[in-house]
Amino acid sequence: MKPLDPQQQQARTWFETLRDRICAEFEAIEREAGSDACFAYTPWDREGDGDGGGGVRGVMKGKVFEKVGVNVSTVGGAFSPEFAKTIHGAGENPAFFATGISLVAHMANPHVPAVHMNTRFLVTTKRWFGGGADLNPPIPYEEDTAFFHETLKAACNAHDPDHYPRFRQWADDYFYIPHRKVHRGVGGIFYDHLDCEGDAGFDAHFAFTRAVGEAFLAAFPPIVRRRMGMAWSESDKARQLEWRGRYAEFNLVYDRGTLFGLKTGGNIDAILMSLPPLATWS
Numbered sequence: 001m002k003p004l005d006p007q008q009q010q011a012r013t014w015f016e017t018l019r020d021r022i023c024a025e026f027e028a029i030e031r032e033a034g035s036d037a038c039f040a041y042t043p044w045d046r047e048g049d050g051d052g053g054g055g056v057r058g059v060m061k062g063k064v065f066e067k068v069g070v071n072v073s074t075v076g077g078a079f080s081p082e083f084a085k086t087i088h089g090a091g092e093n094p095a096f097f098a099t100g101i102s103l104v105a106h107m108a109n110p111h112v113p114a115v116h117m118n119t120r121f122l123v124t125t126k127r128w129f130g131g132g133a134d135l136n137p138p139i140p141y142e143e144d145t146a147f148f149h150e151t152l153k154a155a156c157n158a159h160d161p162d163h164y165p166r167f168r169q170w171a172d173d174y175f176y177i178p179h180r181k182v183h184r185g186v187g188g189i190f191y192d193h194l195d196c197e198g199d200a201g202f203d204a205h206f207a208f209t210r211a212v213g214e215a216f217l218a219a220f221p222p223i224v225r226r227r228m229g230m231a232w233s234e235s236d237k238a239r240q241l242e243w244r245g246r247y248a249e250f251n252l253v254y255d256r257g258t259l260f261g262l263k264t265g266g267n268i269d270a271i272l273m274s275l276p277p278l279a280t281w282s
Helices: 006-032 142-157 163-174 198-227 234-253 256-263 268-274
Strands: 040-045 052-060 065-078 095-107 114-123 127-136 187-195
Touching (some): 006 065, 006 095, 006 198, 095 268, 114 198, 127 142, 142 198, 256 268
Antiparallel strands (some): 040 052, 065 095
């Protein structure tokens, strides 16, 4: 693809660095559990029009992480005319650039929550950051929920005291399954369209997006270590598999990231890595 400008390159470098740190931490957890599981990385190139680009799909299947995917991508091109109308800043000009990281972890032990995290930088006629993280426990523990939210809240408050209440509510509204009338988990934060007006706007929103990544690293691994050794029953596993069915429904029917990837020529396996390895429907 064509050379990146300084802002695009800074964002890309951060997302790739964050990927490396997260994967190393997850592999360390597998070692603590007596597993030698490692991430397998598969590069892919974007097909289709325009600037191309691509990414790297990282997947690990281990003792603790039944299936975890950590993907990074940097792509460019043009949206289809109809899809462009739905994208911030693309209504008049369908050209786009996008770089980001996307993570979904499905855990072996039903007491360990699944988790999602995604942050991204997009360029159309506008430039903006978006993303978030949310916790998805089949068997919720208030201690884990509180810790996850407190860590995200601290990251938000360091940048803007209005961020956490606004972005938590946005997550509650977004991570909801209307046809089931249930939330898909215990929430987190979700944000989008943090427009970058000039270098100062970019610097501020890029700093916040980096803080979200750091907060995820501070919040999720301790929860995994707290729960991964707990005994579980067949009824616990059944509850997990049924919950995973709900998770799959949300990602296939409502998730904007899934739609964006499919509409922009992304790698199908990378897009659908969010789906659990096993699930049930009653």
